[in-house]
Amino acid sequence: xxxxxxxxxxxxxxxxxxxxxxxxxxxxxxxxxxxxxxxxxxxxxxxxxxxxxxxxxxxxxxxxxxxxxxxxxxxxxxxxxxxxxxxxxxxxxxxxxxxxxxxxxxxxxxxxxxxxxxxxxxxxxxxxxxxxxxxxxxxxxxxxxxxxxxxxxxxxxxxxxxxxxxxxxxxxxxxxxxxxxxxxxxxxxxxxxxxxxxxxxxxxxxxxxxxxxxxxxxxxxxxxxxxxxxxxxxxxxxxxxxxxxxxxxxxxxxxxxxxxxxxxxxxxxxxxxxxxxxxxxxxxxxxxxxxxxxxxxxxxxxxxxxxxxxxxxxxx
Numbered sequence: 088x089x090x091x092x093x094x095x096x097x098x099x100x101x102x103x104x105x106x107x108x109x110x111x112x113x114x115x116x117x118x119x120x121x122x123x124x125x126x127x128x129x130x131x132x133x134x135x136x137x138x139x140x141x142x143x144x145x146x147x148x149x150x151x152x153x154x155x156x157x158x159x160x161x162x163x164x165x166x167x168x169x170x171x172x173x174x175x176x177x178x179x180x181x182x183x184x185x186x187x188x189x190x191x192x193x194x195x196x197x198x199x200x201x202x203x204x205x206x207x208x209x210x211x212x213x214x215x216x217x218x219x220x221x222x223x224x225x226x227x228x229x230x231x232x233x234x235x236x237x238x239x240x241x242x243x244x245x246x247x248x249x250x251x252x253x254x255x256x257x258x259x260x261x262x263x264x265x266x267x268x269x270x271x272x273x274x275x276x277x278x279x280x281x282x283x284x285x286x287x288x289x290x291x292x293x294x295x296x297x298x299x300x301x302x303x304x305x306x307x308x309x310x311x312x313x314x315x316x317x318x319x320x321x322x323x324x325x326x327x328x329x330x331x332x333x334x335x336x337x338x339x340x341x342x343x344x345x346x347x348x349x350x351x352x353x354x355x356x357x358x359x360x361x362x363x364x365x366x367x368x369x370x371x372x373x374x375x376x377x378x379x380x381x382x383x384x385x386x387x388x389x390x391x392x393x394x395x396x397x398x399x400x401x402x403x
Contacts, residue, residue: 090390094134094147095127101152105199116180116192120159123177128288128394129154129259135394136263136277138387139379146207146266154259156200157220161227161251163193168231169314212265219258226250234315237337241322248289249282256285273381280378280391287371287398293318294364295401297355309345319367320360327358365399372399 088095106117130151137147165171166179167186173179181189197220204216230247233239260281264274296311297320311318317340325336332354338344339351355361375395382388 088131088390090138090386091131091134094138094151095131097145097148098130098134098151098155101148102155105152105156105203108195112184112188113192113195116163116184116188117159117196119183120162120180121155123174127155129158129255132256132281132284132391132394133259133263135387135391136260136280137266139382139385139391140263140267140269140273140277142263142267144266147263149203149206150212150262150266153200153203153216154255154262156196156203157216157223158255160193160196160200161223161255163189163196165227168227169310171310171314207266209265212262215258215261215265219254222250222254226252226254230316233317235341235343236317237325237340239317239322241319244317244319244322245286249286252289252292253282253285256288257281260284276378276381280375280395283371283375283378284395284398287368287375287395290319290364290368290371291398291401294320294361294368296320297352298361309348309351312339312348312351313343313345315340315343319364320355323360323363324355324358327360328354332358369399372396 102121106114106121108114133151133154134147137143162174163180166174167181167189170181171179172182179189180192200216200220204213207213226247226249230251233243233247257278258281260277261274264277269277293311296309296318312321321336321340325333328336335347335350336354339347345351372395376392379388379391382391
């Protein structure tokens with residue numbers, strides 16, 4: 088990430104400027120979320136890919152900020168839907184400011200992002216971001232429909248995470264190619280990298296809900312289960328478990344009851360569900376690395392390869 092330190096500061100300057108509003112609460116909540124930190128992987132991906140493609144125009148800062156605004160808006164809305172109380176180690180915005188304010192400020196960030204993307208003056212860029220935002224919303228609704236469904240398949244799970252998480256990664260990488268006026272082949276490879284990276288990121292995130300520490304993750308262990316989210320570790324444990332174990336998992340999924348979390352963790356561990364889930368993430372990370380072969384061998388391409396590899400070892 089040292090390669091893009093200056094670029095990230097350029098993006099931060101845009102974020103600070105575009106968060107301005109005559110409505111004080113908008114700036115207060117927006118800054119509360121931005122100040123919480125986070126990995127900022129999506130704008131970092133856009134900026135690294137711009138470097139790999141040799142694009143140095145100012146518009147990269149604007150679009151990196153757009154991507155971060157869209158992501159932040161989804162976080163505000165997600166935490167309200169999920170009734171989350173902890174994110175990145177501190178109170179969620181909905182816990183601190185209330186649900187109505189969080190939803191409405193999320194709407195502000197979405198609309199501000201759309202104002203900013205118009206500045207790029209490129210219909211393909213606007214189309215990419217509009218499509219991504221729409222697909223993310225579809226993924227969130229599909230996830231809502233899948234809540235507490237103990238019969239959810241692996242294919243259905245992957246379809247949701249490709250929409251709600253991987254789509255913005257894919258768009259971030261594609262935007263860099265559009266800014267650089269890359270060939271269709273390079274654009275497709277960038278998008279493939281982003282989609283695979285985003286998929287691996289979410290799969291690892293789902294592992295951490297059953298194999299992480301609250302102090303490292305900044306969220307509560309077992310939150311996904313409590314919210315009724317059926318993720319890959321549970322799907323695999325359901326497939327591999329004994330009849331009694333499947334009944335235990337099914338009851339927990341259908342009710343969101345985490346009172347037997349110790350038993351559930353033991354089942355997930357015994358069935359090898361975490362190892363199998365990590366193997367799925369590793370496959371996606373390798374797909375991401377392979378997609379980069381079309382790019383010139385530069386420090387930026389090496390950084391993108393390292394990013395994919397390091398996702399597999401993340402603890403938060």
